[in-house]
Amino acid sequence: MNAQRLLHTIDGISTWFGKAAAWLIIGLMVLVCAEVFKRYILNMPTAWIFDASNMLYGTLFMIAGAYTLAQNAHVRGDFLYSSMRPRTQATLDLVLYIAFFLPGIAALAYAGWDYASHSYSINEHSNVTADGPPVYHFKFMIPLAGALLLLQGAAEIMRCVICLRTGVWPSRLKDVSEIDVVEEQLAHSEYVDEDARKEAIAHAANIEESARQRGMGGDLQR
Numbered sequence: 572m573n574a575q576r577l578l579h580t581i582d583g584i585s586t587w588f589g590k591a592a593a594w595l596i597i598g599l600m601v602l603v604c605a606e607v608f609k610r611y612i613l614n615m616p617t618a619w620i621f622d623a624s625n626m627l628y629g630t631l632f633m634i635a636g637a638y639t640l641a642q643n644a645h646v647r648g649d650f651l652y653s654s655m656r657p658r659t660q661a662t663l664d665l666v667l668y669i670a671f672f673l674p675g676i677a678a679l680a681y682a683g684w685d686y687a688s689h690s691y692s693i694n695e696h697s698n699v700t701a702d703g704p705p706v707y708h709f710k711f712m713i714p715l716a717g718a719l720l721l722l723q724g725a726a727e728i729m730r731c732v733i734c735l736r737t738g739v740w741p742s743r744l745k746d747v748s749e750i751d752v753v754e755e756q757l758a759h760s761e762y763v764d765e766d767a768r769k770e771a772i773a774h775a776a777n778i779e780e781s782a783r784q785r786g787m788g789g790d791l792q793r
């Protein structure tokens with residue numbers, strides 16, 4: 572129970588940062604719309620908006636990485652993994668986390684801190700545009716993203732160890748998911764109730780048929 576509470580606490584930290592970073596999408600949208608209006612309607616382009624939009628998107632991309640890992644939503648080239656038993660999955664994940672994830676993300680955090688500190692010490696500004704905005708605050712997102720990923724990675728390693736001991740994956744702190752993704756996962760899982768599997772397969776088929784009908788409707792209209 573204590574281990575599960577710790578896992579959910581770490582998931583909660585990653586989720587909080589991910590959702591906070593998601594608000595940057597609104598700022599990015601406002602900047603892009605303002606620049607389009609100024610450039611094509613007023614003929615008054617603003618040089619620094621290009622740098623600002625890059626910083627907003629880059630911050631969102633980096634800070635949301637730990638949240639995505641907490642939701643087990645990173646892209647996975649899955650040919651065999653989903654058909655493995657939980658202990659086999661946990662063994663594979665544990666090896667990969669220790670051999671590749673931890674060294675790579677630790678290097679990112681370490682080098683990113685040095686990179687950002689140097690940028691701050693020289694008061695670095697963007698050289699993409701003339702008189703570009705400062706960028707050192709943006710570069711500090713690199714070690715922050717690395718630290719968040721290391722924290723969430725520790726939680727994922729704990730999950731692997733727990734699964735190796737119990738044979739069952741511990742729960743995650745759930746957040747919103749696309750319904751077709753959820754149904755697809757249930758339909759292809761070997762470790763769910765048979766009634767739930769049949770319901771998931773039927774629901775996924777309905778979604779696919781609805782999408783096909785929409786596509787046919789669009790083709791007829793064209």
